[in-house]
Amino acid sequence: MRFDEFQESRQQRLAADPSLLDAAETNVYRALAALRPEPPLRPEPAEGDGDGTRTVYxxxxxxxxxxxxxxxxxxxxxxxxxxxxxxxxxxxxxxxxxxxxxxxxxxxxxxxxxxxxxxxxxxxxxxxxxxxxxxxxxxxxxxxxxxxxxxxxxxxxxxxxxxxxxxxxxxxxxxxxxxxxxxxxxxxxxxxxxxxxxxxxxxxxxxxxxxxxxxxxxxxxxxxxxxxxxxxxxxxxxxxxxxxxxxxxxxxxxxxxHPDTPRQVAEALAVRAERLLAALPDAVRAGIPEEVRSSPGNYFFPVDTPAEALLAEHGLLALPATVFGETRWGGSVLTSLADRFAPATPAPTPENAR
Structure with a gap:
């Protein structure tokens, strides 16, 4: 199954059954949008200075x-x-x-x-x-x-x-x-x-x-x-x-x-990985190798179980390995990017709500 075909099927299944555990989101830019540094503002040009920007070599x-x-x-x-x-x-x-x-x-x-x-x-x-x-x-x-x-x-x-x-x-x-x-x-x-x-x-x-x-x-x-x-x-x-x-x-x-952004990205992904692993059924979690669970900055978690079996047995949406290319391996890949695995936002208090 191609990636675009799978994503269309995934959206249809989630719409039909919102109780499914979505572990097939792949858009890291949307998931971590709050960490993305903004482009620098273009300075106002000074008179006689062209566009006011210096050359970066x-x-x-x-x-x-x-x-x-x-x-x-x-x-x-x-x-x-x-x-x-x-x-x-x-x-x-x-x-x-x-x-x-x-x-x-x-x-x-x-x-x-x-x-x-x-x-x-x-x-x-x-x-x-x-x-x-x-x-x-x-x-x-x-x-x-x-x-x-x-x-x-x-x-x-x-x-x-x-x-x-x-x-x-x-x-x-x-x-x-x-x-x-x-x-x-x-x-x-x-x-x-x-x-x-x-x-x-x-x-x-x-x-x-x-x-x-x-x-x-x-x-x-x-x-x-x-x-x-x-x-x-x-x-x-x-x-x-x-x-x-x-x-x-x-x-x-x-x-x-913004030299610290990659570290912040890695930390945010580590939190998501913990939340994904905690939400998985014990049998599925046990099938994820330890080196994958602890890999810094990782949001892909392969398991030997086929995606259709995970869906039928556990209500778990995973990526079939075939969306990544041709493969004879019959397993699937879980991801930690869905909103379900985002860090909880603290409830506002009278002091920080202002």
């Missing part, structure tokens, strides 16, 4: 981002500014298409990965991540570039990669000098990045993608694509398609004026 933002994530500032020449992970992948995939590269995508994470790849002229292969990542075992093609895209942490797996999984990916790299990783870290709300991500970066054969989409709740605004040491040929594509000044000013404001 991409190189300065790249260095600010590197400092925030405790990465070497000398990597700034490799830190390409984009309009977000989707934009970064679009540019990368077009470069890979021109190089006749082989591309592997997670089959059950984000269907847009495949849309972007095919639009770039690529015919991607796939590998499953549910119920656990299983990178492809195909032998390398002699001399042909080969890229594997992964997400850490992964949606809808709901957790970071384990040490063993990172070791398997490192082993995949080692089997050919022409292999590279593309790491989508947009769901990582912490600083610095997760140990597994840093370990894979240390191979020198990984490209990291990140943005303000989840941590600051501003999609398609600003992102960084940290190229590997040998990927300088890809840089020109980013320099030729930069964000506009309005987007760069917003990015500067988010990184410098």
């Amino acid at each position: 991409r190189c300065d933002l790249a260095r600010t981002w590197l400092r925030r994530y405790d990465l070497p500032e000398q990597w700034s020449r490799r830190a390409m500014v984009s309009r977000g992970v989707r934009h970064g992948l679009d540019l990368l995939f077009r470069q890979l298409g021109g190089a006749d590269a082989r591309l592997w995508l997670p089959a059950d994470v984000y269907p847009v990965y495949f849309e972007l790849a095919r639009a770039a002229g690529l015919a991607p292969g796939s590998y499953p991540t549910l119920p656990a990542p299983a990178p492809p075992q195909d032998p390398p093609t002699a001399g042909r570039p080969e890229y594997l895209l992964l997400a850490n942490p992964s949606k809808p797996l709901g957790r970071h990669l384990t040490d063993a999984e990172c070791a398997e990916l490192a082993g995949w790299l080692e089997r050919s000098p022409h292999r590279r990783l593309l790491i989508d870290a947009v769901y990582d709300l912490g600083t610095p990045f997760a140990p597994g991500t840093r370990r894979l970066l240390e191979t020198g054969r990984a490209v990291l993608l990140h943005s303000v989409t989840k941590g600051w709740l501003h999609p398609r605004t600003f992102g960084i694509v940290l190229l590997g040491p040998d990927d300088s040929a890809m840089a020109e594509a980013f320099r030729g398609d930069p964000p506009g000044q309005e987007q760069l000013r917003l990015a500067e404001s988010l990184l410098t004026d």
Whole structure:
């Protein structure tokens, strides 16, 4: 079932039976709208000053981002500014298409990965991540570039990669000098990045993608694509398609004026996760791995039970795994974004009601 088909069915079921426990909301921007920083106000232009705004330089933002994530500032020449992970992948995939590269995508994470790849002229292969990542075992093609895209942490797996999984990916790299990783870290709300991500970066054969989409709740605004040491040929594509000044000013404001927002987002999601877990039947809650329950900033909770069984047996609306892409896994995914799991608002008192 496609995502849009499921959401239409979900709304119909909720309208028909409001007593259902909705654990299938996916719109994090609506759920956490109160935490979203407002764009900076444009200053009034002074006479003779044009529009009154100063220029924000991409190189300065790249260095600010590197400092925030405790990465070497000398990597700034490799830190390409984009309009977000989707934009970064679009540019990368077009470069890979021109190089006749082989591309592997997670089959059950984000269907847009495949849309972007095919639009770039690529015919991607796939590998499953549910119920656990299983990178492809195909032998390398002699001399042909080969890229594997992964997400850490992964949606809808709901957790970071384990040490063993990172070791398997490192082993995949080692089997050919022409292999590279593309790491989508947009769901990582912490600083610095997760140990597994840093370990894979240390191979020198990984490209990291990140943005303000989840941590600051501003999609398609600003992102960084940290190229590997040998990927300088890809840089020109980013320099030729930069964000506009309005987007760069917003990015500067988010990184410098609102550095604590990702922590606030993670804390709000932790509260929602606790409320979801408390509302679940014992048998369903027991099926959620402990590492998923405690993963910071997570709002995806996979279980082995099919969505239709959860609905029939427990009155629980969950996402079928198929809405995330092609999968043979028969389980489903719960989310903690519905209004039911929002933190309770304190009742007004005479003092704070004024």
